[in-house]
Amino acid sequence: MKNLLTRTSIRKYSNREVCEQLLSRLMTEAARTQTMGNLQLYSVVVTRSAEMKQRLAPAHFNQPMVTEAPVVLTICADFNRTSQWARCRKAEPGYDNFLSYQNAAIDALLYTQTLCNLMDEEGLGYCYLGTTVYMPQLIIDVLQLPKLVMPVATITVGWPAEQPAQSDRLPLESFVHEETYKDYTPQDIDTYYINKEQLEENRHFVEINHKETLAQIFTDIRYTKKDNEAMSATLLETLKKQGFLD
Numbered sequence: 001m002k003n004l005l006t007r008t009s010i011r012k013y014s015n016r017e018v019c020e021q022l023l024s025r026l027m028t029e030a031a032r033t034q035t036m037g038n039l040q041l042y043s044v045v046v047t048r049s050a051e052m053k054q055r056l057a058p059a060h061f062n063q064p065m066v067t068e069a070p071v072v073l074t075i076c077a078d079f080n081r082t083s084q085w086a087r088c089r090k091a092e093p094g095y096d097n098f099l100s101y102q103n104a105a106i107d108a109l110l111y112t113q114t115l116c117n118l119m120d121e122e123g124l125g126y127c128y129l130g131t132t133v134y135m136p137q138l139i140i141d142v143l144q145l146p147k148l149v150m151p152v153a154t155i156t157v158g159w160p161a162e163q164p165a166q167s168d169r170l171p172l173e174s175f176v177h178e179e180t181y182k183d184y185t186p187q188d189i190d191t192y193y194i195n196k197e198q199l200e201e202n203r204h205f206v207e208i209n210h211k212e213t214l215a216q217i218f219t220d221i222r223y224t225k226k227d228n229e230a231m232s233a234t235l236l237e238t239l240k241k242q243g244f245l246d
Contacts, residue, residue: 003120008166010125011065013158018070018124023157026118033114041104042111043078045143046071052142059138060131060154069156074132074139075112077104079244080148095148101244105152112153125160128153134231136238147243168196 027044035041047053048071056074057066066072079100083093112128119126132139132154139151174192184192196202197214205217219225239245 004117006166007120008164009127010158010160010162010164011063011127011156012160012162013065013069013125013156014161016070016159018157018159022122023071026115026122029118030111030115033110035107035110036103039082040107040111041078041082042108043076043081043149044111045074045076045145047074048072055142056139056154059135059142060129061134063129063131065127065156066129069127069158071157073115073155073157074143074151075108075115075153075155076145077101077108077150077152078148079104080146083148096243098239098245100148101150101239105150108152112155116155119157123159124157125162126155126157128155133235136235137241140238140242145242147241150239150242150244168199170196 023046031040047056050067053067053069053072056072057063060066079093079095083095086093116126116128132151136151139145139154140149143151145151170192174188193214202214202217206212206214209217209221211217211220236245
């Protein structure tokens with residue numbers, strides 16, 4: 001059993017089944033999390049079959065845990081269900097706009113985090129895939145998501161077959177601001193990032209990539225301006241196709 005102070009991302013899983021009863025219980029409990037207007041603006045697509053996991057894998061750059069995990073959960077911002085409910089009850093919905101997407105996405109991510117916390121308590125392992133928003137149209141096509149439904153998070157789930165070390169975190173004072181936001185001085189940046197930059201694995205990344213600083217690993221290799229702009233355009237186009245943008 002883990003908690004937030006001991007949690008790690010698990011990318012390797014045992015062959016032990018994640019039973020439907022357990023997963024259903026956790027997903028039911030997670031639904032008690034906060035939600036806008038008590039509307040629960042999310043849906044979860046549960047993927048267990050090898051065929052469907054294989055079809056989803058390219059959307060996540062074929063990371064091995066997508067096909068190796070017993071379960072893959074795709075959590076979607078969903079205003080389709082609420083809109084259908086409104087029409088069936090003589091009400092005209094007006095949720096085909098960006099604000100509605102934002103509200104549903106927040107709902108979906110709150111649900112995702114609550115579910116992750118519950119899985120920690122059960123001893124399940126999981127990995128949150130940030131790739132979900134990179135190629136959303138492929139996920140939409142594979143999972144047959146209708147308009148006003150948008151994938152925002154994916155987690156692979158299973159019983160852990162590894163015990164990875166915890167990754168580092170910035171200190172509390174680096175992200176908590178009292179009363180008003182206080183911008184960062186160069187001295188602040190030195191103080192808050194020195195431990196991260198001095199970690200042996202991070203210094204190794206800098207060396208093998210022939211960079212001068214760790215920050216350059218992120219700006220020049222991992223999350224480049226070119227890639228960010230291209231994927232932003234893809235995301236906006238997909239939101240338009242899904243009915244959240246004109």
